[in-house]
Amino acid sequence: MDKFIIRGGRPLTGEIKLAGAKNAATKMLIISLLTDEECVFENFPRIGDAEIVKELCVALGSEIKSIDSNLVIRTPEIKNTKAISLNQKNRVSILALGPLLNRAGEAEVPIVGGDKIGPRPVDMHLESLKALGAEIEAGPNSYKAKIKGRLKGAAITLKYPSVGATEQIIFASVLAEGKTTIVNSAVEPEITDLIKMLQKMGAIIEVGTNRTVTIYGVPKLHGARHRVLPDRNEAVSFACLAVATNGKILVKGADQGDLITFLNNLRRIGGEYEVTNEGILFFRARPLSGIKLETDTHPGFMTDWQQPFLTMLTQAQGESVIHETVYEDRFGYVKDLNLMGADIRVVNECLGEVPCRFKNRNCPHSAIVNGPTKLHSATVTVPDLRAGIAHVLAALIAEGESEILGVHEIDRGYEKIVERLSFLGADIRRVS
Numbered sequence: 001m002d003k004f005i006i007r008g009g010r011p012l013t014g015e016i017k018l019a020g021a022k023n024a025a026t027k028m029l030i031i032s033l034l035t036d037e038e039c040v041f042e043n044f045p046r047i048g049d050a051e052i053v054k055e056l057c058v059a060l061g062s063e064i065k066s067i068d069s070n071l072v073i074r075t076p077e078i079k080n081t082k083a084i085s086l087n088q089k090n091r092v093s094i095l096a097l098g099p100l101l102n103r104a105g106e107a108e109v110p111i112v113g114g115d116k117i118g119p120r121p122v123d124m125h126l127e128s129l130k131a132l133g134a135e136i137e138a139g140p141n142s143y144k145a146k147i148k149g150r151l152k153g154a155a156i157t158l159k160y161p162s163v164g165a166t167e168q169i170i171f172a173s174v175l176a177e178g179k180t181t182i183v184n185s186a187v188e189p190e191i192t193d194l195i196k197m198l199q200k201m202g203a204i205i206e207v208g209t210n211r212t213v214t215i216y217g218v219p220k221l222h223g224a225r226h227r228v229l230p231d232r233n234e235a236v237s238f239a240c241l242a243v244a245t246n247g248k249i250l251v252k253g254a255d256q257g258d259l260i261t262f263l264n265n266l267r268r269i270g271g272e273y274e275v276t277n278e279g280i281l282f283f284r285a286r287p288l289s290g291i292k293l294e295t296d297t298h299p300g301f302m303t304d305w306q307q308p309f310l311t312m313l314t315q316a317q318g319e320s321v322i323h324e325t326v327y328e329d330r331f332g333y334v335k336d337l338n339l340m341g342a343d344i345r346v347v348n349e350c351l352g353e354v355p356c357r358f359k360n361r362n363c364p365h366s367a368i369v370n371g372p373t374k375l376h377s378a379t380v381t382v383p384d385l386r387a388g389i390a391h392v393l394a395a396l397i398a399e400g401e402s403e404i405l406g407v408h409e410i411d412r413g414y415e416k417i418v419e420r421l422s423f424l425g426a427d428i429r430r431v432s
């Protein structure tokens with residue numbers, strides 16, 4: 001198992017180019033299954049999660065080639081409707097249900113249980129597919145779904161604007177008979193990017209005001225070419241690296257429009273940025289100060305930004321509070337930051353105002369940070385992808401040499417992270 005050895009204490013400076021977004025690219029592969037024609041994706045990231053979904057698509061009948069950062073995929077026929085023998089850790093396989101039902105009338109996907117960030121149920125996925133006419137049976141290890149004829153459009157209201165459930169409905173209903181409406185849909189930029197690709201493939205999807213999406217089913221989709229949007233989670237990670245280490249980084253490809261809430265909060269704590277034609281330049285304007293913030297669905301402060309931001313707040317003067325409202329157990333990594341000298345307390349109360357599903361449920365979902373604290377080196381193990389970037393950032397701030405174990409989690413979502421951080425002046429190496 002690989003590990004990273006990091007010697008901290010240096011400001012990171014220079015330029016870094018964003019890879020294509022993991023949470024759009026992996027699903028681009030899934031929507032390519034909706035057509036028998038060729039789809040081409042530019043700026044396709046070379047990351048662990050994309051490899052897992054590529055393997056899934058090949059098992060279902062896809063032919064895939066990579067040429068530089070372009071990926072070419074074609075699925076002339078669905079050879080297998082069971083996506084069950086694949087890596088159980090990847091949650092994207094459930095999104096294959098819609099494409100498989102549309103092209104083959106049946107599908108089987110693994111039941112993926114909870115993980116290090118909470119239970120992660122899929123009730124909204126299954127209820128929505130049932131509303132579109134699918135029959136679904138849950139076995140001990142898998143969900144089996146089938147349809148008679150075509151899926152049929154339906155009016156669906158989500159109880160929470162889930163990213164995955166919104167994608168599930170869109171991917172299933174683009175080829176359904178009639179009109180489907182989603183009320184309380186997720187509106188993340190990655191979903192807009194997937195809608196853009198589907199439009200190029202021949203779909204008719206309207207994005208209305210107030211979290212409403214309407215899909216008018218078409219009988220067939222065709223191949224298309226699309227450039228995957230830049231990864232805004234990478235952008236935030238690199239911005240936090242610049243500000244937390246008191247360096248200066250130009251993040252090439254960073255899109256201001258997708259980062260508005262992050263940029264406001266960065267400025268509030270003393271970070272600063274300049275938007276240029278190439279991307280966004282991040283640096284520190286003054287000594288950092290504490291803040292109160294809450295994670296939320298887009299356009300709120302994203303849950304995947306919480307970990308590098310909280311790590312940066314260990315260097316801010318005074319008290320900071322983060323209320324996590326998207327996942328009920330996403331502060332597991334905090335114990336490692338405390339081991340490195342941080343002063344962070346995680347509590348069950350809702351320390352904020354955003355309506356929260358975890359109220360009175362005894363979930364450790366609010367964190368209180370007191371700073372600034374001097375961080376020192378440690379040996380830590382990465383529990384999940386976003387926590388992993390918090391570990392890397394803490395080690396880059398800390399004095400001395402840290403060892404980060406379990407880095408395959410980081411490789412799932414960050415392309416060539418060691419090479420790219422070294423280029424910014426980080427003292428980091430991978431040891432096998």
Ligand code: EPU
Binds near residue numbers: 023120123302303326
């Ligand atoms: N939820 C339900 N029922 C459902 C679906 C979701 O209760 O049927 C709950 C979840 O348990 C969670 C909340 O709704 O508490 C939000 O889940 P959502 O469906 O929005 O998230 P997701 O689709 O599972 C994607 C990203 C996550 C990102 C979230 C929120 C992918 C592969 N994953 O997950 O990214 O945090 O949206 O933006 O797109 C990551 O990249 O490391 C990551 C975890």
